[in-house]
Every structure is written in structure tokens, then in C-alpha cells.
Amino acid sequence: xxxxxxxxxxxxxxxxxxxxxxxxxxxxxxxxxxxxxxxxxxxxxxxxxxxxxxxxxxxxxxxxxxxxxxxxxxxxxxxxxxxxxxxxxxxxxxxxxxxxxxxxxxxxxxxxxxxxxxxxxxxxxxxxxxxxxxxxxxxxxxxxxxxxxxxxxxxxxxxxxxxxxxxxxxxxxxxxxxxxxxxxxxxxxxxxxxxxxxxxxxxxxxxxxxxxxxxxxxxxxxxxxxxxxxxxxxxxxxxxxxxxxxxxxxxxxxxxxxxxxxxxxxxxxxxxxxxxxxxxxxxxxxxxxxxxxxxxxxxxxxxxxxxxxxxxxxxxxxxxxxxxxxxxxxxxxxxxxxxxxxxxxxxxxxxxxx
Numbered sequence: 001x002x003x004x005x006x007x008x009x010x011x012x013x014x015x016x017x018x019x020x021x022x023x024x025x026x027x028x029x030x031x032x033x034x035x036x037x038x039x040x041x042x043x044x045x046x047x048x049x050x051x052x053x054x055x056x057x058x059x060x061x062x063x064x065x066x067x068x069x070x071x072x073x074x075x076x077x078x079x080x081x082x083x084x085x086x087x088x089x090x091x092x093x094x095x096x097x098x099x100x101x102x103x104x105x106x107x108x109x110x111x112x113x114x115x116x117x118x119x120x121x122x123x124x125x126x127x128x129x130x131x132x133x134x135x136x137x138x139x140x141x142x143x144x145x146x147x148x149x150x151x152x153x154x155x156x157x158x159x160x161x162x163x164x165x166x167x168x169x170x171x172x173x174x175x176x177x178x179x180x181x182x183x184x185x186x187x188x189x190x191x192x193x194x195x196x197x198x199x200x201x202x203x204x205x206x207x208x209x210x211x212x213x214x215x216x217x218x219x220x221x222x223x224x225x226x227x228x229x230x231x232x233x234x235x236x237x238x239x240x241x242x243x244x245x246x247x248x249x250x251x252x253x254x255x256x257x258x259x260x261x262x263x264x265x266x267x268x269x270x271x272x273x274x275x276x277x278x279x280x281x282x283x284x285x286x287x288x289x290x291x292x293x294x295x296x297x298x299x300x301x302x303x304x305x306x307x308x309x310x311x312x313x314x315x316x317x318x319x320x321x322x323x324x325x326x327x328x329x330x331x332x333x334x335x336x337x338x339x340x341x342x343x344x345x346x347x348x349x350x351x352x353x354x
Contacts, residue, residue, distance in 0.1 A: 043076025058223020103288025118175030142280030
């Protein structure tokens with residue numbers, strides 16, 4: 001797999017272990033058997049999936065597709081409701097579920113894997129232990145793209161990165177992927193971006209682009225091509241640059257930031273902030289969830305992401321599904337956490353607000 005090879009390359013540069021490829025290459029590892037009592041406990045229950053971003057964005061869209069198909073893959077077919085809890089670029093929802101979610105498996109969160117890196121870097125916002133969150137898995141990996149409004153007259157990545165007038169770039173909060181990746185990318189090549197922080201999610205970022213409050217924005221292409229499809233089809237905006245470990249197959253002619261000249265240190269920093277794309281659309285339950293229940297939830301989540309009806313539903317919406325197991329997520333996070341303190345400090349210094 002190309003993504004696997006590039007992630008391994010990233011791992012070698014950052015000091016990650018060589019086992020990273022094998023865990024990303026695995027599609028599913030069966031959960032341990034759950035007790036009959038814990039399986040029956042979901043009957044008549046309601047699982048609340050809290051999305052850390054605003055309605056209509058990529059996380060919200062994916063979570064609602066998952067919610068439609070999840071009940072048939074859980075014993076007792078519990079009810080599933082999806083709600084939105086915005087703030088701090090998704091960190092409010094993660095913090096809430098970590099500290100206040102009920103320890104029974106009935107409170108889930110869907111948020112950005114980049115916030116795990118933010119916590120590892122010591123950035124403000126995330127208030128959880130990355131080693132103690134009971135991850136359920138990933139529903140979608142992320143290859144970030146930047147799109148620019150055509151009213152700017154910008155038509156190439158070179159113009160985008162070399163613009164003498166700072167590009168107004170809509171973003172969420174420091175450490176979240178729509179912020180940290182373009183920020184580090186701009187520093188790596190000397191681009192002039194005026195990053196406008198504070199948007200609750202990509203839906204709000206799109207509105208900022210359409211209203212003229214911003215000129216460009218960067219977020220996951222898998223989300224962008226679905227939620228901003230109308231803007232792209234009308235040529236109001238075009239994908240202009242990728243910030244990822246490799247080019248996405250959909251965008252073979254759109255340059256990647258790593259194609260441009262930069263120092264070895266800058267390249268390493270870009271790769272570090274791009275690495276969480278492998279765990280982009282990340283789902284978790286509340287700490288304290290009993291292991292038998294957690295096993296059932298993890299298996300149900302995995303089976304849902306492989307469900308033929310869900311995959312057909314996602315295809316209609318032009319949404320790709322890329323499942324990563326909880327075991328793989330845990331290993332990837334541990335590898336990121338093993339990054340050298342010196343590199344962590346440099347990236348954190350660049351990303352820290354003020």
C-alpha cells in the first residue's frame with residue numbers, strides 16, 4: 001500500500017518502529033469474546049455519538065452514516081443518536097467524553113486524530129490521557145487538501161505559496177488539522193498565510209469562504225470532495241495543494257507540499273503533523289467502559305465499517321471508508337508519542353498560539 005510505505009518512511013525519519021506498516025496493513029483483528037450478560041445489556045439502550053464539529057461537516061456526515069448501520073451489528077440493536085458538541089477544534093467533545101461520559105459504553109465521541117498529536121505536543125485544548133482513552137477505531141483516513149476560491153485569481157500551487165499578499169486561510173483552533181498542517185507547511189516553504197482561527201468546523205469554514213471572509217481552507221480531501229462538492233463543481237473553488245504523506249489518487253496533478261524545496265528539518269516537521277491523517281476520523285468510548293462491553297463495541301464498529309449496505313451508502317455520497325482497528329490506533333498513537341522531545345518542542349513552538 002502506498003500510504004503504508006509513506007507512513008513507514010515517516011516512521012523511519014521520526015524514529016518510529018518498523019512495525020507501523022504491518023499494523024496499518026491489517027484490516028481487522030477480532031476482538032476478544034464478550035460475556036453473554038454484557039451483550040444483552042445493549043438491548044433497549046441508546047448510544048449517543050457526540051461529534052466534535054458542526055453539523056454538515058465531514059465528521060458529522062460520516063458519523064450519521066455509521067449511526068444508520070451500526071444497530072444491526074450490536075447485540076440487542078440499541079438506538080443510536082448523533083449530536084454535535086463544538087468547541088476548541090473538537091477538543092471540547094473529546095474532553096467531555098473522557099471526563100464526564102458514562103462508563104458503560106453508551107457515550108461515544110467522533111473527533112480528529114490530530115488532537116491526539118496536539119496532546120502529545122502539549123498544546124492547549126486536549127485534556128485527556130492518550131494512553132487511557134478506549135479507542136473504538138477509525139472510520140476514515142485523511143489526506144489533506146487546500147482549496148482556494150477562484151475569485152482570488154490563483155490557479156497554481158506556486159502562486160498559492162508565493163503570493164505577496166497573505167492568503168486568508170479559514171481554520172479551527174491551534175493543533176487541529178485545519179490549523180497545524182497549513183501552519184507548519186507555510187513555515188516550511190516560507191508561504192504567507194493569514195490563518196483565521198476559531199471556526200467550529202469545516203461547514204463554518206466553507207461559509208467563510210463563500211461569504212468572502214476567507215480565501216482558502218485546508219482539510220481532509222475525503223470530506224472536502226463530499227461536503228464542498230457544489231463549490232468544486234461550480235468552480236467557485238479549486239483544490240490547489242495537498243499536505244499529506246503522499247498525493248491522493250483523486251488528485252494526481254495537485255502538488256503535495258513535500259514536492260517543494262525545504263530543509264530536512266522542515267520536511268520532518270511536515271511529516272509529523274501529517275502522520276495523524278492515518279487516524280483522522282477517530283471514534284472512542286468513555287474511559288471505564290467494561291472490557292467485555294468494549295470488545296462488543298469494537299467488533300460492532302468494525303463490522304459496521306465493512307457492511308455492504310454502509311459501503312453502498314457511502315459510495316452514493318462519494319465517501320470513502322477506510323477502517324483502522326482499535327489495536328492499530330493504540331499502536332500508532334504510542335509510536336507518535338515516542339517522537340523525540342526535541343522535535344515535539346519545535347513543532348509545538350511553531351503551532352502554539354501567540
